[in-house]
Amino acid sequence: MEPHRIAVKLYLENPEGLDPEELVPVFHRFIREDLVGGIPIDVARYGHVSDGPGIMIIGHQLDHALDLGGGRPGLSTTRKRDGEGSLAARIGELVRATARLSIDLEADPDLAARARVSTGEVLITILDRYEAPNNDATLLKADPAIREVIAALSEDGGEGAATIERVGGSRDPFAVRVLLDQPRPLIQWAEGVGAAA
Amino acid sequence: MSTIGWRDRLTGQMPEDLAEEIDIFETQVELRIDGRVDERVFAETRLRRGVYGQRYDNGQRHDGIEPRTLTFPSGDLTKGPETLWDAPGMLRIKVPWGGLTPIQLDVMAELAEEYSDHILHITTRQDVQLHYVHIEDMPTVMRRLAAVGMTTREACGNGVRNLTACPLSGVCRTEAFDVTPHSEALFRFLLGHPDCQDFGRKFKIAFSGCADEACGLVMMHDLGAIARTDIVDGEPVHSFDVYVGGGLGTTPHQAKLLAERVPLGELLPITQATARVFARLGEKQNRNRARIKFLVASVGIEEFQRLVREEREILPYDPRWTAHLEDGLAPETPARTLDGVGEEDGTDPGFVAWRDTNVYLQRQDGYAVVTVPLPLGDISAAQSRLLSDVARRFVGDTIRTTVEQNIVFRWVRLEDLRDLYTALAEIDMAGAVAETIVDVTSCPGTDTCKLGISASRGLAGELREQLGAKQTELDEAVRGLRIKVSGCFNSCGQHHVADIGFFGNSRKSGGRVVPHFQVVLGGQWQNNGGSYGLAVGAIPSKRIPEVVDRITDRFVAERAPGESFLDWTGRTGRKGLAAIIEDLKTIPAYEEEPGLFSDWGNPREFSIGDIGVGECAGEVISSTDLELSFAESIAFEAQVALEDGDVAKADERAYRAMVTAARAIVRTELPDVAEDDDIIVTEFDTRFVATDRFRDRFAHSKFARPLLERHASGEAAANEEAARSLVEEAQLFIDAAHAFQIREAGATSATQ
Ligand code: HEM
Numbered sequence: 001m002e003p004h005r006i007a008v009k010l011y012l013e014n015p016e017g018l019d020p021e022e023l024v025p026v027f028h029r030f031i032r033e034d035l036v037g038g039i040p041i042d043v044a045r046y047g048h049v050s051d052g053p054g055i056m057i058i059g060h061q062l063d064h065a066l067d068l069g070g071g072r073p074g075l076s077t078t079r080k081r082d083g084e085g086s087l088a089a090r091i092g093e094l095v096r097a098t099a100r101l102s103i104d105l106e107a108d109p110d111l112a113a114r115a116r117v118s119t120g121e122v123l124i125t126i127l128d129r130y131e132a133p134n135n136d137a138t139l140l141k142a143d144p145a146i147r148e149v150i151a152a153l154s155e156d157g158g159e160g161a162a163t164i165e166r167v168g169g170s171r172d173p174f175a176v177r178v179l180l181d182q183p184r185p186l187i188q189w190a191e192g193v194g195a196a197a
Numbered sequence: 198m199s200t201i202g203w204r205d206r207l208t209g210q211m212p213e214d215l216a217e218e219i220d221i222f223e224t225q226v227e228l229r230i231d232g233r234v235d236e237r238v239f240a241e242t243r244l245r246r247g248v249y250g251q252r253y254d255n256g257q258r259h260d261g262i263e264p265r266t267l268t269f270p271s272g273d274l275t276k277g278p279e280t281l282w283d284a285p286g287m288l289r290i291k292v293p294w295g296g297l298t299p300i301q302l303d304v305m306a307e308l309a310e311e312y313s314d315h316i317l318h319i320t321t322r323q324d325v326q327l328h329y330v331h332i333e334d335m336p337t338v339m340r341r342l343a344a345v346g347m348t349t350r351e352a353c354g355n356g357v358r359n360l361t362a363c364p365l366s367g368v369c370r371t372e373a374f375d376v377t378p379h380s381e382a383l384f385r386f387l388l389g390h391p392d393c394q395d396f397g398r399k400f401k402i403a404f405s406g407c408a409d410e411a412c413g414l415v416m417m418h419d420l421g422a423i424a425r426t427d428i429v430d431g432e433p434v435h436s437f438d439v440y441v442g443g444g445l446g447t448t449p450h451q452a453k454l455l456a457e458r459v460p461l462g463e464l465l466p467i468t469q470a471t472a473r474v475f476a477r478l479g480e481k482q483n484r485n486r487a488r489i490k491f492l493v494a495s496v497g498i499e500e501f502q503r504l505v506r507e508e509r510e511i512l513p514y515d516p517r518w519t520a521h522l523e524d525g526l527a528p529e530t531p532a533r534t535l536d537g538v539g540e541e542d543g544t545d546p547g548f549v550a551w552r553d554t555n556v557y558l559q560r561q562d563g564y565a566v567v568t569v570p571l572p573l574g575d576i577s578a579a580q581s582r583l584l585s586d587v588a589r590r591f592v593g594d595t596i597r598t599t600v601e602q603n604i605v606f607r608w609v610r611l612e613d614l615r616d617l618y619t620a621l622a623e624i625d626m627a628g629a630v631a632e633t634i635v636d637v638t639s640c641p642g643t644d645t646c647k648l649g650i651s652a653s654r655g656l657a658g659e660l661r662e663q664l665g666a667k668q669t670e671l672d673e674a675v676r677g678l679r680i681k682v683s684g685c686f687n688s689c690g691q692h693h694v695a696d697i698g699f700f701g702n703s704r705k706s707g708g709r710v711v712p713h714f715q716v717v718l719g720g721q722w723q724n725n726g727g728s729y730g731l732a733v734g735a736i737p738s739k740r741i742p743e744v745v746d747r748i749t750d751r752f753v754a755e756r757a758p759g760e761s762f763l764d765w766t767g768r769t770g771r772k773g774l775a776a777i778i779e780d781l782k783t784i785p786a787y788e789e790e791p792g793l794f795s796d797w798g799n800p801r802e803f804s805i806g807d808i809g810v811g812e813c814a815g816e817v818i819s820s821t822d823l824e825l826s827f828a829e830s831i832a833f834e835a836q837v838a839l840e841d842g843d844v845a846k847a848d849e850r851a852y853r854a855m856v857t858a859a860r861a862i863v864r865t866e867l868p869d870v871a872e873d874d875d876i877i878v879t880e881f882d883t884r885f886v887a888t889d890r891f892r893d894r895f896a897h898s899k900f901a902r903p904l905l906e907r908h909a910s911g912e913a914a915a916n917e918e919a920a921r922s923l924v925e926e927a928q929l930f931i932d933a934a935h936a937f938q939i940r941e942a943g944a945t946s947a948t949q
Pocket residue numbers: 249250287320321322323324325358359401417418444445446447640641645646647648687688689690691
């Protein structure tokens with residue numbers, strides 16, 4: 001499967017502690033200091049839209065966001081162009097990018113450690129209704145790749161370390177929620193998943 | 198992969214003509230990649246398909262400290278002059294008369310997720326825009342839209358743009374009759390019509406169901422039709438009053454009556470004849486004089502009427518002129534019939550407040566129109582799906598977008614209001630703000646528009662938040678006011694017809710540039726946008742909320758019982774209004790208030806480098822700044838004179854303001870230039886206009902022309918309208934002089 005767009009999202013543990021607007025200057029600085037991958041272009045502000053993309057760094061290949069979708073704020077990365085490799089490699093790359101973004105934001109002096117990212121759960125979305133409608137057939141196709149990515153997170157690479165659940169209705173994009181039996185530190189998300197690529 | 202997949206899957210589902218159009222466009226995309234289509238030709242091609250450029254698409258962006266180059270993978274391949282191939286762009290989807298169905302909402306939501314930024318943006322002309330779309334994805338997006346009957350064709354470029362109409366058409370209590378079927382017929386008739394392919398500029402059409410309300414905004418359109426019903430021999434007879442030559446932009450014009458009581462079957466041919474006259478006689482070379490309003494002004498309305506009548510007589514007959522009438526004008530019907538339960542009362546304050554502001558009783562008993570307010574016209578893809586579910590449940594296909602950047606549901610049964618409120622509140626779409634001062638509208642501004650000077654959306658969002666927080670404490674008369682914001686003089690936010698309007702500009706201070714908004718008060722929304730507000734002063738962007746507070750407080754304090762805002766501004770006068778905000782113009786040193794040097798929602802230090810050439814740096818306050826502020830005072834006197842009805846004085850002061858500003862510019866090179874108008878204008882012309890130095894990159898030399906023409910002819914404005922134009926032009930000339938000075942400062946510092 002070579003889907004048009006894939007997104008990965010890690011949820012904030014304490015969304016109430018952070019006003020999305022606070023990310024605006026931080027994201028502008030990230031662009032200035034070349035802290036995000038691809039060619040970042042600008043910051044888009046959609047904090048006023050419920051269930052929306054929140055505050056974004058719009059890039060050519062990748063978008064990064066403090067994403068308010070599903071009413072649960074989180075950090076997300078979307079690959080829009082120039083994705084490469086197997087589905088597992090593509091998802092793995094985004095998991096690493098999102099984890100790195102999370103590490104940077106958790107440590108950001110302007111946010112004073114108020115951003116905390118939950119590390120036991122990840123949302124993987126495939127934004128391509130032609131290749132990946134949100135149904136069980138797509139789940140069957142995508143499942144091995146998702147398991148490969150998750151396996152790379154656990155030291156023993158064992159199966160069953162996570163619950164994979166397809167979410168949303170038939171008009172929504174294909175999305176799976178992965179709940180790890182045990183949270184893993186962000187650094188492991190940022191590096192460990194490398195094995196899957 | 199999915200590009201080919203979608204084409205194959207949708208074949209047969211798209212109207213043939215649209216499918217063919219899209220195939221052609223896709224081929225042109227491929228040819229352009231191979232370098233076999235010229236960039237200018239490609240630019241016009243894409244614009245005619247609704248594909249617009251976006252800010253930073255020249256590959257330059259100021260990051261707050263320095264300009265940076267965006268190095269895209271496709272290198273220097275372009276999709277138009279100075280427009281890089283890979284740079285994301287905007288797609289404008291036409292929504293004729295604002296009519297939408299749930300399935301269309303669903304498809305646009307899918308497209309927003311798969312190709313854009315998860316947002317559907319409703320524009321000030323009832324369209325929907327997707328931003329940050331890659332050029333190579335456009336054909337697929339267009340196909341998926343075409344499969345649900347939507348088109349982007351001629352949504353931009355020099356053609357017939359979206360056709361707008363009152364969102365209440367057919368259900369309005371004051372309308373003459375339902376304009377929807379006529380709007381639809383005219384829209385289909387003109388789409389891609391050969392007579393509309395050779396305009397020098399865009400052509401916007403609007404319909405209104407009555408003369409007094411605003412919904413249709415006919416008076417500010419290139420062509421507008423207002424429905425009327427006359428009783429003839431005891432029978433009601435429907436017809437249209439057709440207006441022509443209105444428009445906003447830098448030189449706003451009110452439309453003039455082209456033809457009265459046009460029979461329904463004559464509407465399409467009269468419009469076609471008008472289009473032909475415009476295509477034949479309208480200006481082609483100079484974009485800034487190319488709208489039909491300039492043609493009407495130059496030949497005079499009587500002559501224009503004659504030309505249209507003459508053209509009409511020789512038009513070859515077309516059966517489409519009347520086909521929609523012969524089919525019978527089937528009225529829209531409700532998805533749910535009344536079951537006689539009657540309205541269910543709700544007493545909780547949220548519901549009561551929402552019912553007060555967002556519900557309009559239809560002329561059909563038992564039904565209402567409900568406004569779903571969208572902050573800044575934005576709705577997310579996920580919300581759109583939820584909203585389309587709510588629509589399916591309560592109203593079916595009777596959704597419309599509005600020029601106030603909202604969505605309305607028509608044919609809501611009164612007995613469903615309580616449940617609908619609950620359903621909307623669950624998805625956070627039941628804000629009680631419709632048609633209140635909180636519901637600020639705005640153009641895209643510096644967020645995505647290449648021409649934006651100030652952050653119109655940033656300001657609109659801020660005002661929305663601040664006013665929303667105190668909404669319940671606001672005086673009743675203030676709650677009902679309208680605020681509209683444009684990011685520059687082009688007026689896409691329709692600030693001219695707001696009670697309180699703003700448009701972006703900038704001023705220099707201590708070597709830095711400060712984002713400003715020009716305050717425009719007393720525009721009229723009623724009477725189809727019946728009169729335009731005039732500027733009372735440019736204020737730093739960050740102080741605009743204070744401007745709103747002061748103006749509204751004064752209005753409340755001084756208002757006579759029942760007096761409208763429009764009347765109050767008229768009575769207070771320009772001078773009086775300007776005095777209320779005068780002290781806010783002072784710009785302190787950067788160190789004292791650095792916040793003033795950045796714009797709303799954008800922490801980067803303000804720069805106009807993202808629009809024009811050059812960068813502002815290192816200048817201290819100069820005599821030029823002082824002289825320009827002088828010129829501004831004179832322009833202000835001109836406005837006051839105009840208001841006092843003193844046309845001769847208004848004309849003289851406007852001219853003097855321009856000469857003064859020109860002198861300030863000339864003096865940057867010729868400090869001892871004589872106080873002689875001939876010498877000043879000649880020097881200005883030869884040094885700055887003829888050399889293209891005063892040329893604005895986007896507006897070209899249009900700001901200089903009024904001065905040169907007025908000087909050359911030596912003739913004073915003949916009437917109030919001409920004087921009003923000159924007064925506006927004087928203000929724009931001064932703004933252009935400021936911009937020129939900033940550009941030159943940037944150029945100087947860049948070469949040092
Ligand atoms: C010389 C350049 C331009 C001029 C003179 C201009 C003028 C206008 C005016 C007068 C309106 C609306 C008023 C009406 O209803 O008739 C309008 C609409 C609009 N403009 Fe512009 N504009 C210009 C360029 C742009 C650009 C570059 C953008 C950003 C991409 C933009 C975005 C919009 C939008 C979003 C609307 C509502 C549009 C619709 O749905 O048709 N405009 N423009």
